[in-house]
Amino acid sequence: MRRDLLASFVVFLIAVPLSLGIAVASGAPVAAGLVAAVAGGIVAGLLGGSPLQVSGPAAGLTVLVAELVQTYGWRATCTITVLGGLLQIVLGVGRVARAALAVSPAVVHGMLAGVGVVIVVAQVHVVLGGSPQQSAVANLRELPGQLAHPDLPPAMLAALTVLVLLGWSRLPRGGRLRLIPAPLPAVVAGTAAAWALALPVPRVDLPDSPLGDLSTPVLPQGPPLGIAGAVLSIALVAAVESLLCSVAVDRIRPAGVPPADLDRELRAQGAANTVSGLFGGLPVASVIVRSTANVDAGGRTRLSPALHGVWVLGLALTCAPLIERVPLSALAALLIVLGVRLTDVARVRVLRHHREAPAYYGTLAGVVLLGLGEGVLVGVAIAAVMALRRLTRLSVRTEELAPMPDDGPVPPRRHVVVEGTFTFLGVPRVTRALQEIPAGSSVDLDLNVDFMDHAAFDAIHQWRLAHERHGGRVDIDEVHEAWYERAVTGDMSQLRKAAPSNRWWAPWANRRRRSEAELDAPETSPAAVLLDGVREYHGSTARLVRPIMAELAMEQKPEHLFITCVDSRVVPNIITASGPGDLFINRNVGALVPRHGSRTPDDSVSATVEYATNVLDIRTITICGHSNCGAMAALLAGGTEVEHLSGLSRWLRHGNHSLARFLSTDPDGWDEPPLTRLCKINVMQQLDNLLTYPWLRERVEAGEIELVGLYLDLSSATVEVLDRDAGTFARVPDQAPAQAPDEAPGTRTLT
Template structure:
C-alpha cells in the first residue's frame, strides 16, 4: 500500500481536502477548532521546554511553534501532522549555539530550510526514508536520554554538565545535596505527568481529555505561585520587537562547519518529519501524506523560523498524535494552533512568566525518558536490528549526535550486507538421492560456500537441488551450471527445483542450452504440484500444513505484518461472498482480493436457506455482514463440476436416509428450489450432456439463492434503499474463467479482462423476481 499520495488529484472520494472550502461541513470545522485548542495547550509548555534544553532564547521556542503551525500547515502535505520545535534536534541546536552563537544558528536554520525546499522541489523526499528506522529511533532515544540526564540536574536545583558522562557522574552529588523548592516543583510535575492518564474517570470525564503536560505544568505553577516559592521562572521579552534576534553571517573561517551543520539539521529534520508523517497516517483514514509537498512545507517553515529568530522545526509525533485523537480532520487544526499560541503569548505573556523553569525541566525529563521506546526496540529485535538501535543510542549519548548516527548507519549497512550474503546450504541423503537445499540470496559472495558443498557430492550421485532463493546473480548461475554439467558428464543426475522465482531457469534460457529443470508450483498452486517429479510418497497432511506455514513465515508474514496490524483494529469488507465449500474454489484468488476485502460464507452447494429456515449459521453470517459490517455488496458464486448439485441431479436427497449422510441429505433438501428453477421437473435438462445439465443447474442455483436472499427483511430493506447490491457469479473450473450474471437477460457472461469488467449488476427489486434462468424457466419470488 502506498504511503505517498503524491500527484493524487485533490478532492477524490474518501480524501480530505487540504483546506476547508466553502462546502466543508460545520461539524468538520468544529472538530478542527476543538483539536487546535488541545494541541495549543500541549505545544506551549513543550516549546518552552525545548528552548530551555537547547540553550536558546525562550521566545525562540514560541516563534518556532507559531511558524510550524501556520506555515507548515498551509504549505505541507500532511492532513493532521503538527510541526514545531522538536526534541530530536535539541542536541544539534545546543552544540551549534555553543560553537557559533545564537544568531548564526538562526542562519543555519534558514539555510537548512532552503535545502529542504530544494529537496522537495526535486521530488526526492522518499530518499530520506532510505535511512534505517533503527538508526532514527536509536538517535531519538539517545537524544531523549541526553535531554533527561541534563534536565534532571535542573530539576534537582543544579546545573547540567557539558556531557552525558559528566551528568551521570555528578548525579549522586546532586541527589544528596539539593533539596530546594525547585526540586519540589520538578517532583510534582513528573508525578502528575506519570499518573494523570492512569487516574480513573468520573462519569463521562476522562483525565485524557485534558493534556497531561498542561495539568502538570499548570499545577506546579499554581502551587509555586500561591506558595510564594522562590524558584526561577520564565522570562519573556517586553515586546515582540525586542524578541527579534535574527540570523547573522558567520566569520569567514567558519563556513565549512556551517555547511556541515546545515546538512545535519536538514537531514535530521527531514527524516524525523517524514517518518512522523507516515506514522501519523496510520492513525487516521483521510488523505495520505504527500511526502514531497510535506518536505517543502517543512523547508518553508524552517526558512521563516530561522529568519524570525526561531528554533529549527520538524514534524512532532507527540503533538500530531494529540491532534488526531482530538478529532482533527484537516490542516486547519494545525494552522489554528499556531494562531492560538501567537495570541496567547501576545496577550497573556504575564501568565507564561509565572511558569517555573524547574517545571519545564521536569517536563523534558519525562519526555526524554519516553523517547526511549521499548515498543520500537521489540519490533526491531524481531527484525534482528536491535543492535543497530542500541549502538546508535549509546553512540549519541557517549560521543555525540552525529557520531552516534554515523555509527548506527555504518552498522546498519554492515547488517544489510550480511543479510545479502546470508546463505544456508544443507545436504542430506534420502532414498538413495542426495538432497541439497539452498536458502537465502545467492550472490557471488556466497558462491565459494556453495561450490565447496557441491564439490563434496560423490560422482554419479542422483541429486535434488532445491533453490529457495530470492535472488541469484550471474556468478552464482555460472557456478551451479558448471557444476551441473560436470556432474552429469560423470553419470550423475541433477533435478533443480525452484520455489520462488525461476532464476536458474531464466538464466539457462539466456546463457546456456536448455536445462532440465523441475519448477515448483507458485504460491497459489496445490501442494501436490510442489512435490518433486517422481515423488509419489504419501505426505502427512499436518506436515503439509506445517510446511506451508513455514513457507508463509519465510516469504510472506513479514511483508503482511504492517497490513495485518492495521486490520487487527477492525474489518470493513466490501462484500459478503457466498460460495461453495469446494476446495477448488478460492475466493480471494479468483477476485484478486486480499485480507479484509471479503467476508466469506462457504457451505456445500453455496446455498442460502430461506429466512424462516431452522439453520441459523448462514442467517447469522448474512445478518452480521449486513447489519454490523454494513457491506455494500453481496455476491453468490457458483461453480462448475459441483458435487452437491450433481447429487441433487442424481436425486440423492430423495434416497432413504442413512446415518452417515443424514446431515448432508437434509442440507441438500434446501436445493430443491434450484431444481425447479432449472426446469428439472419439466424435463428441460433431459437429454443434455451431463456437464451441460450440471452447468445450467449451477447457474440456476445462483439465481435461486439470490431470490432466497431477498427473503431476509434486512437485505430487502437495504436493497430497496439502494445501500446494498446483489450479484451473481459463476466460476468455470476447466477454463479458470469467472462469469457474471446479467440481471436483465439472466445469462452469465465471461469476464474478458480488467478493462472489460461490466458495471455493477442491478439488484433485484423486492417486488420483482430476480431473473430468469438461461433455460427459460420462470422466476419465482422467494419467501
C-alpha cells in the same frame, strides 16, 4: 469550523509548555520556542501537504540545536536554521521527499530514543537544582555528585509536576477533565506551588520583547565544511522526522481528509524553518504528539494547526508576566517524562521481532556517546551491514535419499538444496557441500535462489561437468528465475532479480502467472484450478516427497493430535513446519471439543481423540485457535447470524461454555478486543473440555499425555502458546529453552 476551533485550542495547550521546555533544553532563549511554535503552526499549517499535521519545536532536534548553540552561538544557529529551511525548500521542489523514507525506522527510532536519554540526563541536573553539562557523557559523569547534593525546592516542584502528569493520564476517559491536555495542569500545579510557597527556584526569563530579539541573524564563524554539515544536519533530521510524522498521521486521518503530499509538506517545513530562523526561533519539525492530539480532538482541516499558532502568538504578546512565573524545574520534569516516552519500549519489541534491534541500539548509543549526527551515521552503517548480510544470506542442505528401483547398483542418491541469494560470497560454502558428494552418485540439485552471479554459476557448472565425467548424474531444478539455464544457453536478455512467485505455501492466486493474452481469457473454473495445483505437485513436489511417502505408505506414526478450526487461512503444516506423517489433524468449526456426556451428542471429535491416543499412541494434543474466527463471532452475536443454518447452530452449542467463561472473565486484565479475547478463551475452554473425558484426564494427570494451547494471529502470521497456569498467551520464542542435563528428551512441556 467548530471542530477545528476546539482542536486548535487543545493543541495550543499542549504546545505552550512543551515549546518552553524544549527551548530551555536546547540552550536557546525561552522565547525561541514560542517563535518556532508560531512559525510552525501558521506557516507550515497553511502551506503544508498534510492538513492535520502540527509543527513546532521538536524534542528530536534538541541535542543537535544544543550542539550548534555551544559551537556557533545562538544568532548564528538562527542563520543555520534559515539555511536549513531553504535547503528543505530546494529538496521539496526537487520532489525527493520519499527518498527520506529510505532511512530505516530502526535508525529513526534509535535516534529519538538517544535524544530522549540525552534530554533525561541533562534535565535531571535542572530538577536537582544544578546546570546541565555540555555533553551527555559529562552529564552522566557529574550525575552522582548532583544526586549527592540535591536542591530540595526544585526537586519537590519537579516531583509534583510528574505526579500530576501521571495522575492526569489515569482520569476516566470521556470525562471533562481529560479534555485538558496533561502538560498544562502539570505545569500550572508546579507554578502555583512555587508561588504559594514562595520557593526560591529559577524561573522562565523572557526578554523585553515577548517574541525575542528580532535583529538580523549573524553568519556563523568556523570551517565552511563544518557549517555546511550543520545546515545539512538541521535540514535532513528535521525533514526525516517531519516526513515520518506525515506518514503516521496519514494512517489515522479521518474519512474525507485528503492524503498527505510529502513534497508539498517538505516545502512547507522549509518555509517554516526559514521564517522561524529569521525571527529568532528554534528549528521547526512536525511533532507526532501534537498531531495525534489534533486528530483525536476532531481537527479536520489545515485551519486547526494554523489557529494553534495564532493562539501561541496571542499568549506570547499578552501573557508574558504569567509565563515568567513558570519554574524551570517544572519544565525540566515535563521534558524528562517526554524523554522517557521517546525511548518507546514497545517499539523495541517490534524491532526485535524483525531482527533490527542492533541498528536501534547502535544509534541510541552513538547519539548518547558521540552526538546526534555521529549516532545516526553509526545506525545507518549498522543497518547497511545488516541489509547486506540479509541480501547475501545463503543456506545449503544435503540429504541422502533412498535409491529408486530403476537406479540400479549405484551410490546413494543425494538431494542438495541451495536457498537464498547466490553470489561469490556463497561459493565456498556451496562447493564444500558439493565436493563431499561421492563420485558417480545421482544428485538432485534444487536452486531456490533469487539471484545468481557469474562466479556462482561457474562454480555450479564446473562441478556439474566434473561430476558427470566421473559417471554421476546431476538434475538441476530452479524454483524461481532460470538463472543457471539462461547462463548455459547464453540467453541473458531478461536476466533480472525476480520476486519469488512459485512458493508452495502461497495461495493459488498468488502463484499463478498470467500473460497479457491470458488476462482476456475466460476465468478458470475452481475445479480446473484444483487440477492445475495437482499438476504442479506432480511436476515439482511429488518426486521430492516420494521417498517419504513410500516409507509412510503402509503405516502412519504421527506425534501430535492437532485440533483446529476449518478456517481456510489456518494451515497446520505451515505454522508448525511439519510434513507428511507428523500431525494427526481434526478440523471443525471453531476448533470445538464437545464435553463428555454433552446433551448435543457428536462423536466425531471424541472418536478422533480415542483413535489418536489408544491406537496411534499420540502423547500430545493441541488445540489451536485463531484471530477473527467466524464461529466465535457468531457466538458473540448470540447465533442470530447463523440461525437459518440448523446444523451449524446445533454445533455451535458446544461453544456455549466458552461464551459463559468469556462473560465471567474480568476484561480489565485483557488489553484486546472482545472477539480476540473470546478466541483465546475458547482455546482454554476446549482444553478443559478434553479433561471431562475420565480416561483422558487420568492419562494427562499421570503425565502420559500433554495438552497444548496455541493461538494463530492471522494479521501478523505469528503463533502464541498458552501458559495454562497463568492463563495467558505469549509469542512462541525464536529460540527453544535449554534442556536440563538430567531431563529426558521430549519431557519438557511447551507451556
